[in-house]
Amino acid sequence: MLWRIRYFQRYFWYRKRQNKKQIEVEVTGAEETKVWHDGNWLGEAVYNLLDNSVKYAPEHSKIRVVVRQDEMYTRIVVSDDGIGIPEGEENRIFQRFYRGSRVTGEPGFGLGLYISREIVTLHGGFMKAKRKEQGLEVAIFLPV
Ligand SMILES: Nc1ncnc2c1ncn2[C@@H]1O[C@H](COP(=O)(O)OP(=O)(O)OP(=O)(O)O)[C@@H](O)[C@H]1O
Ligand SMILES: [Mg+2]
Numbered sequence: 001m002l003w004r005i006r007y008f009q010r011y012f013w014y015r016k017r018q019n020k021k022q023i024e025v026e027v028t029g030a031e032e033t034k035v036w037h038d039g040n041w042l043g044e045a046v047y048n049l050l051d052n053s054v055k056y057a058p059e060h061s062k063i064r065v066v067v068r069q070d071e072m073y074t075r076i077v078v079s080d081d082g083i084g085i086p087e088g089e090e091n092r093i094f095q096r097f098y099r100g101s102r103v104t105g106e107p108g109f110g111l112g113l114y115i116s117r118e119i120v121t122l123h124g125g126f127m128k129a130k131r132k133e134q135g136l137e138v139a140i141f142l143p144v
Helices: 002-016 039-056 112-122
Strands: 024-029 062-069 073-079 126-131 136-143
Touching: 039 062, 039 073, 039 112, 039 136, 112 126, 112 136
Parallel strands: 024 062
Antiparallel strands: 062 073, 073 136, 126 136
């Protein structure tokens, strides 16, 4: 599981050289994490979260990806120090075509999180967004 996420880290590290924002992706978590998943589809779900963090976070900031497992769920948490969302938008951002009220110039259709949630639901899991003092934290929960 973690190696798949690390694959994204390497991918972003590579992209960083061309990436004007110079954003770093840090991945931590238990190496032994095992979870049933479809590699391609779950990859797409995680990719959408990273894509958002890059889009809505400032230059030279750090995106943190943490993978944790307890008795019930494997959790993949992606957090950034970006523009975040106002109170009350935590559930709405998962709706199809919904774009947050803080979004100004960044392009998009409001589909990424909707697609991620569909994928995660098909895995028997769920997603949650949590506002941070600065930025946003989006978590994928997958059943163990
Ligand atoms: N990391 C984040 N920081 C701040 N706002 C976010 C973040 N991720 C999502 N959002 C908010 O949630 C909304 C919906 O996200 P979603 O990924 O579904 O669409 P999008 O990024 O606007 O467009 P698309 O993914 O289709 O290119 C965004 O428009 C934005 O307001
Ligand atoms: Mg998006």
